[in-house]
Amino acid sequence: MILLHLSDLHTSRFGSRMVEIAHGPARVARGEGWTTAQDLPEGWRVEARRAEGRALQLRDALRLVDDQGKIHQTLKIKGDLSEADALARLRDLAGRRRQTHWLALANDLPTPQRVAELLQHDPANTNLRFCRLAWMLRQEPADLLLITxxxxDDGDGYELIQVALQPLIDAGRVLALPGNHDLYPAPPLWTARELRKPESDKLRAWGRFASHLGIPAVGSFLREIAPGVLLACVNSCHRPAVPASASGAVPNAHLQALSGALDAAPRDATRLVALHHHVVNLPANGLGLPPFQPGMRLRNAREVLDWLRRERIDAVFNGHRHIGYRYQPSEGPLFLSAPSSTSGCRSGADPYLWRVEVDHRGLQGVTPLPVR
Ligand SMILES: [Fe+2]
Ligand SMILES: [Fe+2]
Incomplete structure (x- = not known):
């Protein structure tokens, strides 16, 4: 069988959030002196603040605010930028943002040609990049998509994923695991209180998506994905008490339950494991085990690694780091880490998936498959 391993799609409300994180926290419109300069469709508006009479402000400024009160861009009126130009730019941005809202894309999935056009104006948009990926996946001759x-990015976009991958989901060819972004509350320093979703809402959204795929929303489970090929889907998203941490852990009870299921399965089957957090790092960072990575690591990586060896696991798939690598230690499974299939690799490499050929005898081939 052919398995495609992808990860870290980070769909979001407008697809722009990963970019916004790089430029600062998601802010909401507050502050004195701002008044509505122009109302835009769907509850958006342009607000203005005048410099006149303000001791600390030298220029007039305009900002684009969405229906939730979130600021998308602020422009100062100076030099070549007239107020009319600034207003036109912000109106244009509002139009483009609304076009890439996950719901707009899900209601009317753009054709591959239209996706390419939209990407020209907004090349880093994760919602658009996901649409491009989905069209590619629909063409790819694969038996299973595994999303780790x-x-x-914050619980938004499952419906877009459902619509875009519907033919594959209907054929029972999609398996997915939750990541910290799907389940943990957004970090307080990055997201204004008004925009933070309750954890229970995120869990419910994941649960609806999981039931759509026909998989359990909580816990870990074992599936026979082809004759003689077993895949354990391990939920590593158990957050610590520390706020803003993205670290994970696999509860002992999950490992024990999976051991029981594996004991009941044929001994000579090929055994695969998927989880979000990385059990080992790039070999260059040490001898496999993740070094001290506050806020990112799998807290019981040592225990999980011992379990993987004990259970004679052949290969382990993970995401989370947005770094793609393969690592085969002398003892133990092959580790395959997928970069973000929309944003790419932190090294700067373009997005790619792992294409894995596997059968009851073991892994028959592992190759990177670039996202076209
Ligand atoms: Fe991620
Ligand atoms: Fe993650």
């Missing part, structure tokens, strides 16, 4: 978590 962070499908969404």
């Amino acid at each position: 978590g962070d499908l969404t």
Whole structure:
């Protein structure tokens, strides 16, 4: 069988969030002196603040605010930028943002040609990049898509994923695991209180998506994905008490339950494991085990690694780091880490998936498959 391993889609409300994180926290419109300069469709508006009479402000400024009160861009009126130009730019941005809202894309999935056009104006948009990926996946001759978590950036976009992958989901060819972004509350320093979703809402959204795929929303489970090929889907998204941490852990009870299921399965089957967090790092960073990575690591990586060896696991798939690598230690399974299938690799490499050929005898081939 052919398995495609992808990860970290990070779909979001407008697809722009990963970019916004790089430029600063998601802010909401507050502050004195701002008044509505122009109302835009669907509850959006342009607000203005005048410099006149303000001791600390030298220029007039305009900002684009969405229906939730979130600021998308602020422009100062100076030099070549007239107020009319600034207003036109912000109106244009509002139009483009509304076009890439996950719901707009899900209601009317753009054709591959239209996706390419939209990407020309907004090349880093994760919602658009996901649409491009989905069209590619629909063409790809694969038996199973395995998505190892962070499908969404903050619980937004499952419906877009459902619509875009519907033919594959209907054929029972999609398995997914949650990532910290899907389940943990958004970090307080990055997201204004008004925009933070309750954890229970995120869990419910994941649960609806999981039931759509026909998989359990909580816990870990074992599936026979082809004759003589077993895949354990392990939920590593158990957050610590520390706020803003993205670290994970696999509860002992999950490992024990999976051991029981594996004991009951044929001994000579090929054994695969998928989880969001990384059990080992790039070999260059040490001898496999993740070094001290506050806020990112799998907290019981040592225990999980011992379990993988004990259970004679052949290969382990993970996401989370947005770094793609393969690592085969002398003892133990092959580790395959997928970069973000929309944003690419932190090294700067373009997005790619792992294409894995596997049968009851073991892994028959592992190759990177670039996202076209
Ligand atoms: Fe991620
Ligand atoms: Fe993650």
